[in-house]
Amino acid sequence: MKQLFLIIFSVQFxxxxxxxxxxxxxxxSLLWKIEGDGIxxxxxxxxxxxxxxxEYFIFxxxxxxxxxxxxxxxxxxxxxxxxxEAMKYILLPEGTFSDFFSTAQxxxxxxxxxxxxxxxxxxxxxxxxxxxxxxxxxxxxQMHFMGKTESYELSLIEIAKKNEISINGLETVxxxxxxFDELTKEQQAEMVMEGIxxxxxxxxxxxxxxxxxxxxxxxxxxxxxxxEQGVLQEEQARFLDERNKNWIPKIKxxxxxxxxxxxxxxxxxxxxxxxxxxxxxxxxxxxxxKL
Numbered sequence: 001m002k003q004l005f006l007i008i009f010s011v012q013f014x015x016x017x018x019x020x021x022x023x024x025x026x027x028x029s030l031l032w033k034i035e036g037d038g039i040x041x042x043x044x045x046x047x048x049x050x051x052x053x054x055e056y057f058i059f060x061x062x063x064x065x066x067x068x069x070x071x072x073x074x075x076x077x078x079x080x081x082x083x084x085e086a087m088k089y090i091l092l093p094e095g096t097f098s099d100f101f102s103t104a105q106x107x108x109x110x111x112x113x114x115x116x117x118x119x120x121x122x123x124x125x126x127x128x129x130x131x132x133x134x135x136x137x138x139x140x141x142q143m144h145f146m147g148k149t150e151s152y153e154l155s156l157i158e159i160a161k162k163n164e165i166s167i168n169g170l171e172t173v174x175x176x177x178x179x180f181d182e183l184t185k186e187q188q189a190e191m192v193m194e195g196i197x198x199x200x201x202x203x204x205x206x207x208x209x210x211x212x213x214x215x216x217x218x219x220x221x222x223x224x225x226x227x228e229q230g231v232l233q234e235e236q237a238r239f240l241d242e243r244n245k246n247w248i249p250k251i252k253x254x255x256x257x258x259x260x261x262x263x264x265x266x267x268x269x270x271x272x273x274x275x276x277x278x279x280x281x282x283x284x285x286x287x288x289x290k291l
Contacts, residue, residue, distance in 0.1 A: 020280045024219035029288035036284035041259035047266030048152035056210040057150040070261040073160040078169030089177040100189045112196040133188040137195040191231045222270030241273040
């Protein structure tokens, strides 16, 4: 049966392979137009950044108009969860934050929290004891960039609501949070310790990612992410590759039904297993759109 399938579809298969872009992209952009059999209306793929300073925020009128003309907005999540819903996923079901760490590690965390979160040991325990480990690093990052950032998700949702565009998600909050919950206790602890060992370096890394993002270098961003060592690099298959592959059937279905603007983290677009090349393997043509 497999041989028969290959014979019958050999012409189409050869055509699909020929359309896959070599690495790295000769032309790159944050915005890509998706075309192919079954797509009757405009369908676009856009790479966002979940944390981006205002000076690197790319959201020109051209992009706003494309979003406004769409019938459907598809993001990683179907909107921004409210505080009550979010709390369900960031609180530990049992135990405390300190259960993940040794005494020496907790001493380091207390010192770090005093300097970076302005919380002494008592205040840190009172506010963070029931939080999952990854929340601490996210909180520190948000505090560092407080007042300096823009949100793609909120900006897109605003346009969608104004123009009565439906909003859908490729994943649920529960699915995203499970990525962290399925890490071992040791991995979760190490992820926190990676962030506090050298906070200056962590900020510098984020800055470098913003610069690559602003240059709209999708494959360059993928390469930079993969050069970094640590827990997230070890778990790349789950955090990036597997999710990308899971999204493809949903993207195909929505694009073949109505005009759709798809917005996901730019780190998901580039690389051999990025959304762009996975769609090209399915026979679609993706063309970078200059912004």
